[in-house]
Amino acid sequence: MSTHQPRTTPGPPSTAGPDEWRAIQEAAQRLGLDVGEEILDGGSPARVHRARTAEGTELVLKVLTAASGAVDGHDLSSFRGKREQIALIRRAAPQLGAHYLPVLDSIEGSGWAACTTPYYPSRDLAACLREGPDRTRRFFAHHDAVVHGMFVHGYGTRSVPAPADHLPEVNLGRFLRRLPVLARRLPEVAAADELVINDRRCVAPARLLQHLSDEHAALLRRLAPPRLMFPAHGDANVRNILVGRAAGTGTDDGPQVHSETAARAHPETAARAHPETDARAHPVTDARARPVTDAPADPVTDYRIIDPRGSVDHWDPVYDLAKTLFSLTVWDPALRLGFAVDGATVHGTPRYRVGFRRPVYPGYRSAAHGFLPYLEGSEISGLLDGDPGWRQRLLLTHDLHVLAEAPCRLSDLKPKPDAEGRCTPPEELALGHYLMGTLLLDDLVRQLTGPAEPDVDRHLALVTGGPGRETGS
Known part of the structure; x- marks a missing residue:
C-alpha cells in the first residue's frame, strides 16, 4: 500500500x-x-x-x-x-x-x-513567427504538416451534406448567443446601434448580422458550406497546435526558452508556458500511462494537437482555418501584448480608438496576409473542391471569431501579463475584441455586398496595419 x-x-x-x-x-x-x-x-x-x-x-x-x-x-x-x-x-x-x-x-x-x-517538449505553432518575418516560410512548413494530418487525414475522411441553416446558426449565431454575456459587463458598448472606431463609423454587429440575414440571404447561401466533415478539431488556434522541440528549434530558428523565469521575463519570445509545451518537459514514461503518441518524430512534422472543440458532430474545416487566421491577426497578439483602448460616449455614440500596446510581431502580419494565398496552393484547395464560397466564408468566420471571443474573455479570470508584465483586465480584452471585430465585420459586409471581390489585404490591415508596417498604441 x-x-x-x-x-x-x-x-x-x-x-x-x-x-x-x-x-x-x-x-x-x-x-x-x-x-x-x-x-x-x-x-x-x-x-x-x-x-x-x-x-x-x-x-x-x-x-x-x-x-x-x-x-x-x-x-x-x-x-x-x-x-x-x-x-x-x-x-x-x-x-x-x-x-x-x-x-x-x-x-x-x-x-x-x-x-x-503528458508533458510534451514543444512550442506553439506561431512561436517561430515571433522571431521575425523571415520565419514565415518555417511557419507554413509546419502548417503544411498540420494540413496533411488534420485536414487530409482528419476532416477529409468523412463528409455529410450541410444543413441549409448551418452558416447562420453556427457562425453568426455563436456570437449572437454569447452577446448577452458581454452586455451584462459592457452594457453601454454592447447596446449601441452605431460605434465610431478608429475614425470609422460602424454599424453594431448584432444589427449588421440581422441586416445580412434579412436583406442578403442569397449571399449567405452562396457562402454556406455544401458539406460538413469529420470533427477533426474545431478550435485550431495556434496555441492548440504544438510544434515539437526538434521541429521548432535549430541553428536557424532562434533561441529556445528553457525556464519559466525566462518565459516571464521575455513573454514576447517565450515558448508557451504550459506543461504540454515546456521545453524542459519530457514524454510520459510511467508504466500506467499510454505513450504520448505514435506519431513519428520528424524534424518538420513532429507536432501534437490539444483541446478540440468537444463535440463529435461533423464540422466545417473552414471554421478551423479561420480560427488559425484569427490567432495571428487579433487573439494571440492581444493576449501577449494587450490592447490599447481609448474612448468615450459622445452624444450617445461610443467613440473609440483601439490597437495593440506594442507593435504586432512582423512575422504574424506577414503570415496573416499570406494565409489565403498559401491555402490556395496547399492540399486544402483539393479538399474544398465544389465549395466556391470558402474564401469569403473564411473571412466572415474570421471576423465572427474576433467578435465571439469578446464574451469569452470574461470567462477566463487568469492573469494575462503583457510584454512589460502588466496584467490586462478581462473587461479590457473583451472590449478590444469587440471593437476590432466590429471594425472588421462592418468593413467586410460593405465589401461583400458591393460590386467587387473583397480586398483581403485591405480588410485584414484594419487590425494588422498591413504586412509591411508596424502598428501599436
Whole structure:
C-alpha cells in the first residue's frame, strides 16, 4: 500500500478562487498527484498546474469548475466532450489521432471536472513567427504538416451534406448567443446601434448580422458550406497546435526558452508556458500511462494537437482555418501584448480608438496576409473542391471569431501579463475584441455586398496595419 501523500504546496500561490482551489486539491488527492506551479497561459477558464505522480512522472493537471455565465465552449459539457472527441479521432482517423496528445485520466466531482495529460517538449505553432518575418516560410512548413494530418487525414475522411441553416446558426449565431454575456459587463458598448472606431463609423454587429440575414440571404447561401466533415478539431488556434522541440528549434530558428523565469521575463519570445509545451518537459514514461503518441518524430512534422472543440458532430474545416487566421491577426497578439483602448460616449455614440500596446510581431502580419494565398496552393484547395464560397466564408468566420471571443474573455479570470508584465483586465480584452471585430465585420459586409471581390489585404490591415508596417498604441 502506498504511503504517498499528495501535496499542493510547491511553486508560487495559485490565483484560483476558493471553489477552484478546493476542486484542484480534491482532484490531486484522488489522482495521487503532487501539484506544483500554476500555469497561467492558455485561453480557457480552466486552471492548469504542474503535477507529479508518486513515481515521479511529470504531468499537467487541468481543472474546470462550473461557473454561472460561462459561454459555450467554456462549460463543463464541452470540457467532458473533449475526451469523447479525442477518442473518436484516435479510433476513426488514426493518422490524425497519432498526433493528438492523449488524456491520461479524467475525473469529476461536485461542480468540477479534471483531466491529466503528458508533458510534451514543444512550442506553439506561431512561436517561430515571433522571431521575425523571415520565419514565415518555417511557419507554413509546419502548417503544411498540420494540413496533411488534420485536414487530409482528419476532416477529409468523412463528409455529410450541410444543413441549409448551418452558416447562420453556427457562425453568426455563436456570437449572437454569447452577446448577452458581454452586455451584462459592457452594457453601454454592447447596446449601441452605431460605434465610431478608429475614425470609422460602424454599424453594431448584432444589427449588421440581422441586416445580412434579412436583406442578403442569397449571399449567405452562396457562402454556406455544401458539406460538413469529420470533427477533426474545431478550435485550431495556434496555441492548440504544438510544434515539437526538434521541429521548432535549430541553428536557424532562434533561441529556445528553457525556464519559466525566462518565459516571464521575455513573454514576447517565450515558448508557451504550459506543461504540454515546456521545453524542459519530457514524454510520459510511467508504466500506467499510454505513450504520448505514435506519431513519428520528424524534424518538420513532429507536432501534437490539444483541446478540440468537444463535440463529435461533423464540422466545417473552414471554421478551423479561420480560427488559425484569427490567432495571428487579433487573439494571440492581444493576449501577449494587450490592447490599447481609448474612448468615450459622445452624444450617445461610443467613440473609440483601439490597437495593440506594442507593435504586432512582423512575422504574424506577414503570415496573416499570406494565409489565403498559401491555402490556395496547399492540399486544402483539393479538399474544398465544389465549395466556391470558402474564401469569403473564411473571412466572415474570421471576423465572427474576433467578435465571439469578446464574451469569452470574461470567462477566463487568469492573469494575462503583457510584454512589460502588466496584467490586462478581462473587461479590457473583451472590449478590444469587440471593437476590432466590429471594425472588421462592418468593413467586410460593405465589401461583400458591393460590386467587387473583397480586398483581403485591405480588410485584414484594419487590425494588422498591413504586412509591411508596424502598428501599436
